[in-house]
Amino acid sequence: MNQISDRVRNVVQSDIRRMSRECERVGGINLGQGICDLRRSPSSWKGACEAIASSKATYSKFEGIDPLREKIAKKCERFNGFSVDPASQIVVTVGSTGGFATAAMATLNAGDEVILFEPYYGYHLNTLRILGVETKFVPLNPPDWAIDFDALRAAFTPKTRGIVVCTPSNPCGKVFSRDELEKIGALAREHDAWVYTDEIYEYIVYDGRRHTSIASIESCRDVAITISGFSKTFSVTGWRIGYVAAPAQIAAPIGLVNDLFYVCAPTPLQWGIARALEIGEDYYTKLAADYEKKRDLLADALREAGFTPYLPQGRTTCSPKCRRSSATIRKRRLRCSRNRVWRRCRDRRSTLPIAERSCCGSASRRTSTRWKKRADACARSARHASDSAPNYLNPRASGLS
Ligand SMILES: Cc1ncc(COP(=O)(O)O)c(C=O)c1O
Secondary structure, eight states: OOOOOHHHHTOOOOHHHHHHHHHHHHTOOOOSSOOOOSOOOHHHHHHHHHHHHTTOOSOOOTTOOHHHHHHHHHHIIIIISOOOOTTTSEEEEEHHHHHHHHHHHHHOOTTOEEEEEESOOHHHHHHHHHTTOEEEEEEEETTTTEEOHHHHHHHOOTTEEEEEEESSOTTTOOOOOHHHHHHHHHHHHHTTOEEEEEOTTTTOBOTTOOOOOGGGSGGGGGGEEEEEESTTTTTOTTTOEEEEEOOHHHHHHHHHHHHHHHSSSOHHHHHHHHHHTTSOHHHHHHHHHHHHHHHHHHHHHHHHTTOOEEOOSBSSEEEEOOOOOOHHHHTSOOOOSSOTTSOOOSSGGGOOOHHHHOEEOOOOGGGHHHHHHHHHHHHHHHHHHGGGOOOTTSTTTTTOO
């Protein structure tokens, strides 16, 4: 007996996860997945260690410990600009990934349609697919990733139940403006659809921009399901603490699904994050400034190597322009001896050089010289292979998704 479910048949390991495994295997510096190796804030790990030492290690409420939900509510008010009731409108989830999955499970039926902006974050697509949700794509147009609102309007059908907004966006680094969010919200409301926002990179915005949560726009408030987490903000990607903020009638079923699949997010780590949320404002300013420096460093390296990088407006990556290839070329196995970040690839999906997929400036200061050299080499190598590289910014067109 070797049946696997129809549900997982079309789901494959995500490209970023694949690249992370490959990178670990060859001992490279991972410029692909948003693995933040900045120093963790001492308050977060002290809070978690104290919770472990004092045996706060049992299951928490499925919606999360009260102090954390209260602090998240304060953070939403202070930083995101909307008020939320910690008792009924916040669910602490297993990362924002768990937040998106539980929100989608609680609100969507198989056969419903959800709109994704393209380029999209692969986990969003695959989560929807596994639930049997149909997806529609609306391109964001480079270089500034503008939204074609006529195309967006045309993508709505009577079956549309939601639209996903990732801001700052993975992978293109677009930061959605208030005006854009207002228009998206208005369309969603008109079609009775939810707006699922993934705001995991909310503190990492550049060039004096400000992050806007769609929930902070009065007219969009009741269609917004706000999803975020602390992986990137506090450099604790493995802690798996995120949250969903949503109207109470939706937060309740999201909590039930969270209970069913995860029981609760790891309790001691919830205490750690509750402590980290006491940190002063200058932490967040410095975080964005550090990433901005790294973005510029990587962009310079890519320019020197002959690429034209799309400068991200937020998030941790920098994407070089590269040509789309033919299917035949995509199947080629690449070997790059100069750069250990690349390795012989086993199949067409792993032929993407890491520099072209997403170059994450998340190396620590300790490693930044080594990292710059590696980024230089990686960009040089990517130039040589750019003719044969798939267009990861449009993976569907490249047959990659
Ligand atoms: C857009 C986006 N959402 C969610 C995540 C994962 O967040 P978490 O660790 O909170 O599950 C990532 C990680 O790279 C991401 O890029």
